[in-house]
Amino acid sequence: MDIQHLKYFVAVATEGNFTKAAQKLYVSQPTISKMVKSIEDELGVILFDRTGKQAKLTDAGEIILVQAQNIIKSFENLSLELDDLMSLKTGSIQIGLPPMVGARFFPKIIQEFHKEYPNITVQLVEDGAKKVERDVGNGTLDLGVVVLPTNEEQFHTFSFVNERLMLLTHPTHPLSKKESATLLDLKQESFILFRKDFALHERIITECVRVGYHPHVINESSQWDFISEMVAANLGIALLPETICRQVDRNQIAVIPLFEPIIPWHLGIIWRKDRYLSYAAREWIRFTQMFMEVSFRNSIK
Numbered sequence: 001m002d003i004q005h006l007k008y009f010v011a012v013a014t015e016g017n018f019t020k021a022a023q024k025l026y027v028s029q030p031t032i033s034k035m036v037k038s039i040e041d042e043l044g045v046i047l048f049d050r051t052g053k054q055a056k057l058t059d060a061g062e063i064i065l066v067q068a069q070n071i072i073k074s075f076e077n078l079s080l081e082l083d084d085l086m087s088l089k090t091g092s093i094q095i096g097l098p099p100m101v102g103a104r105f106f107p108k109i110i111q112e113f114h115k116e117y118p119n120i121t122v123q124l125v126e127d128g129a130k131k132v133e134r135d136v137g138n139g140t141l142d143l144g145v146v147v148l149p150t151n152e153e154q155f156h157t158f159s160f161v162n163e164r165l166m167l168l169t170h171p172t173h174p175l176s177k178k179e180s181a182t183l184l185d186l187k188q189e190s191f192i193l194f195r196k197d198f199a200l201h202e203r204i205i206t207e208c209v210r211v212g213y214h215p216h217v218i219n220e221s222s223q224w225d226f227i228s229e230m231v232a233a234n235l236g237i238a239l240l241p242e243t244i245c246r247q248v249d250r251n252q253i254a255v256i257p258l259f260e261p262i263i264p265w266h267l268g269i270i271w272r273k274d275r276y277l278s279y280a281a282r283e284w285i286r287f288t289q290m291f292m293e294v295s296f297r298n299s300i301k
Contacts, residue, residue, distance in 0.1 A: 090280075
């Protein structure tokens with residue numbers, strides 16, 4: 001028995017006649033008769049008293065009619081809800097964003113996405129990139145923004161930023177007058193870093209160790225603006241992405257290109273390869289890709 005069987009049964013019950021029900025549903029009378037007979041055989045009851053021209057419901061038929069109508073209504077509601085979901089009228093997405101990434105890149109995207117899909121809820125979770133990657137991996141988040149590279153076997157990736165880290169110092173610092181600096185130049189400096197759950201924390205330390213020293217870290221924060229304020233207070237130096245450096249007050253902070261090595265800041269949106277991705281989440285990815293491509297084309301005109 002399937003939903004079509006029930007619809008045929010309800011049509012006969014409503015019309016009180018097999019022929020009229022067949023005409024209403026644009027099928028042959030034998031087809032409807034066969035469908036109703038298959039329900040009777042499956043349930044082991046007689047649904048209609050077929051004596052005379054009218055098809056009159058039996059007691060068992062009356063009971064099944066109520067349930068059949070409820071089932072058909074529930075199925076129609078389910079279909080409507082799925083249609084709404086697939087046409088992106090409803091849905092929800094959980095997205096993990098590192099704090100400095102969310103504030104810089106996503107407010108405008110979220111605003112435009114909400115205009116087009118007002119009934120899709122976008123829940124933003126702010127955490128360091130390492131935790132975001134873990135939470136996408138364990139299914140807590142649908143999508144997340146992380147510092148690349150990431151586990152390519154586990155995640156699909158859409159890259160949208162490829163920059164490098166810059167050196168931030170107080171304007172009176174000796175390095176502030178140089179055209180560029182190397183990581184080795186910073187061996188004796190006091191570093192202000194992001195917290196350990198941020199990918200840049202580990203990356204900066206790894207690169208320092210690679211050139212021969214372990215950095216002296218005096219403070220850690222989750223907020224880039226607080227880090228830059230500490231640099232402005234001459235408490236230490238920091239390494240921040242180019243995008244963030246464009247927002248600092250150059251009267252209070254000197255920004256110097258960092259070479260030998262260049263430390264990349266490569267961002268991407270990730271989602272699991274082996275997990276079902278909702279229609280809303282897929283549309284978010286498509287919308288974000290399109291938005292960023294248009295923004296990039298406009299920026300180079």
